[in-house]
Amino acid sequence: MTHPLYPKGSDPLLVGLAGDWHGNAGEGCAAILRLVSYGADIIVHLGDFGFWRDDMTTRDFLMDVERILAESDLNLVWVDGNHEDHARLNELPVDDPTGLRKISDHVWHLPRGYRWAWHSKTWMALGGAHSVDRQRRTPGFSWWPEETLTDAEVAYGERPGRVDVLVCHDAPTTDLIPGMNESNWPAEEIRASVAHQARIRDVVETVKPSVLYHGHFHTRYEADFIYESGETHVVGLAHGGARTIDENVVVIDAVTLWPVV
Ligand SMILES: [Mn+2]
Structure with a gap:
């Protein structure tokens, strides 16, 4: 088996990235086809992908995405968001040679x-985030406590x-995001979100x-996110x-790491 991050035995030149699909097959397939049209060699999805509780809708989503990726001869790797079935995800074995969790062939x-390198860039x-709408959700059915980063996971930044x-x-912060208005959510949920962003910021710093x-x-x-010890260009999708x-x-x-489209 070839490594999913190096399916053709070489590093990708163009990396397609995509934001939240929430298990919507139409959105996912449209985004994949758009990235194919741009010549992406691989897709990295940024979470709230749609690995949701195991029901018909989730199975259809995963099947549709797998089919269109297979037809396009393209792999998709993804970080978990908050809205994923984390219990089910964490139960999946980590594949021994690759260190990844296989959802389907592509x-x-x-x-x-997890760290990897393309063109000597690491x-x-x-993954992870806090759900501000947690109070409307049911634990183990539409919300999972594993959605947020643990201390041990934050410490992976120190490797x-x-x-x-x-x-x-x-x-790392919502201060940079235009038009952000979280004030409709309960204060304790906003506090928890801000605390989670601080965890991302710790890793960034x-x-x-x-x-x-x-x-x-x-x-x-x-x-541009500027902090005491450095500066990071942040792109939100x-x-x-x-x-x-x-x-x-x-x-x-994949060499400069900056957007071309
Ligand atoms: Mn989310």
């Missing part, structure tokens, strides 16, 4: 803290070696990546239900 999960996956690009679901890509906020934007599909996807040059 779909693989990137465990939190990537690190860091030796530099990281050039972080792929996350949550952002430890590994000092040159770029960070994330989803979760359903907003496409770019900004919108969800699949955004006004235009190009708010949901971006293609980046």
